[in-house]
Amino acid sequence: MIDKWKAILGLKGWTITTEAIDKKSVIYADDVPDSDKYFVGIQIDKESMRARIYHDRPLTDEYVIHELLHVKYPDWSEDQVNSQTTLYKILLNPDYAESMSIKVHVRVEDNGDKYAVLNNGEEEMELKINQNKDE
């Protein structure tokens, strides 16, 4: 699963490892609801192009995409990472898009850049897909 997303996100030169951690090793504030008491995070070493995903629950495509986007775009905010993760989820799973009443089509520019156009009937949103394909 990691290799698949490394290839899609153009992170071929990177070594990505994962480490399951004990749930008990993460301490949460009392006001954190049980459903939010989980931890998935990534430690990135740009110099050696290595990153390790720590997780205390099974990794899903969504978690992997999210963490690898942090590797790919270290300057992105959490919000940017989250919306790009949602885009990949939508592109991966048409049922998910449908459940959110979103219609998706892909627009290709003359220079080969691809954009996913998301439309929920009220507004349209464009997200670039194959960013920096040559990296």
Ligand SMILES: [Zn+2]
């Ligand atoms: Zn994050």
